[in-house]
Amino acid sequence: MAGNDAGLLLFAWRGAVFRVADGVQPPKAGSLFFCRHLAARPGERVLEIGSGLGLAAVLLAKGGARVVATDIVPEAVALIRANAQVNGVDVDARLGDCYAPVEGERFDLICTNPPQMPTPPGRARNDPVAAADNGGVDGWEILDRVIHGAPGHLVAGGRLVFTIFAFLGKKPAFAKLEAAGLTPSIVASETQEFPRIAYERLDHIRALDPEATLGTGVPATVERFVIQGARGVSRDR
Numbered sequence: 624m625a626g627n628d629a630g631l632l633l634f635a636w637r638g639a640v641f642r643v644a645d646g647v648q649p650p651k652a653g654s655l656f657f658c659r660h661l662a663a664r665p666g667e668r669v670l671e672i673g674s675g676l677g678l679a680a681v682l683l684a685k686g687g688a689r690v691v692a693t694d695i696v697p698e699a700v701a702l703i704r705a706n707a708q709v710n711g712v713d714v715d716a717r718l719g720d721c722y723a724p725v726e727g728e729r730f731d732l733i734c735t736n737p738p739q740m741p742t743p744p745g746r747a748r749n750d751p752v753a754a755a756d757n758g759g760v761d762g763w764e765i766l767d768r769v770i771h772g773a774p775g776h777l778v779a780g781g782r783l784v785f786t787i788f789a790f791l792g793k794k795p796a797f798a799k800l801e802a803a804g805l806t807p808s809i810v811a812s813e814t815q816e817f818p819r820i821a822y823e824r825l826d827h828i829r830a831l832d833p834e835a836t837l838g839t840g841v842p843a844t845v846e847r848f849v850i851q852g853a854r855g856v857s858r859d860r
């Protein structure tokens with residue numbers, strides 16, 4: 624009886640409706656910030672890595688982009704498919720780690736609002752909630768792989784767009800993009816409420832914080848960035 628009596632959580636935004644389900648992170652401030660600064664022209668090929676319930680993927684598909692959305696959590700992939708169907712759009716939802724589901728394919732836009740919460744040693748877990756938040760010891764575990772693989776999955780002139788917390792560091796983000804041959808820029812910044820999980824890891828995060836963004840007291844807010852790495856039109860990588 625309890626299984627049939629759990630209710631149905633829905634999230635409505637920008638003319639679309641999304642089912643929210645256990646094991647898949649519901650949209651947060653970072654998700655909306657990310658979506659607000661994503662743009663794709665009709666017909667462009669888009670890859671979203673770590674799509675969760677498919678918020679960005681569905682909205683981009685509604686705008687006419689041809690979207691592949693991946694996640695490492697099977698429940699998320701099922702939910703992306705369901706949410707695409709509810710909103711009457713096609714999203715090619717695939718299960719797998721980072722670029723594994725799109726081997727040999729190239730995109731105009733690769734985007735991700737990735738798990739990026741620095742995770743103290745010994746605190747990593749292997750469950751869907753952890754998959755949504757944990758970014759390895761320094762927060763860059765997934766992003767490093769996304770950046771490294773981007774040139775091989777972007778068409779000439781394509782772009783990689785992702786979010787970071789300021790405590791991961793703007794300069795490291797730019798250096799990592801430049802090392803991959805991508806031209807970095809900041810698309811947007813926003814001040815958000817300090818995440819609860821970051822309070823639980825404050826000492827660990829403060830010990831990393833390469834640009835000392837957190838100051839010395841207990842932070843109430845965090846700065847967040849949407850960052851782009853553009854692939855040159857003539858570069859052959």
Ligand SMILES: C[S@@+](CC[C@H](N)C(=O)[O-])C[C@H]1O[C@@H](n2cnc3c(N)ncnc32)[C@H](O)[C@@H]1O
Binds near residue numbers: 657677739751754755
């Ligand atoms: C911070 S959540 C973002 C979800 C959604 N895109 C949003 O903005 O609300 C990160 C997502 O990445 C997925 N994920 C974690 N590790 C991954 C990996 N190695 N490859 C693909 N997806 C991954 C998680 O399951 C989760 O759905």
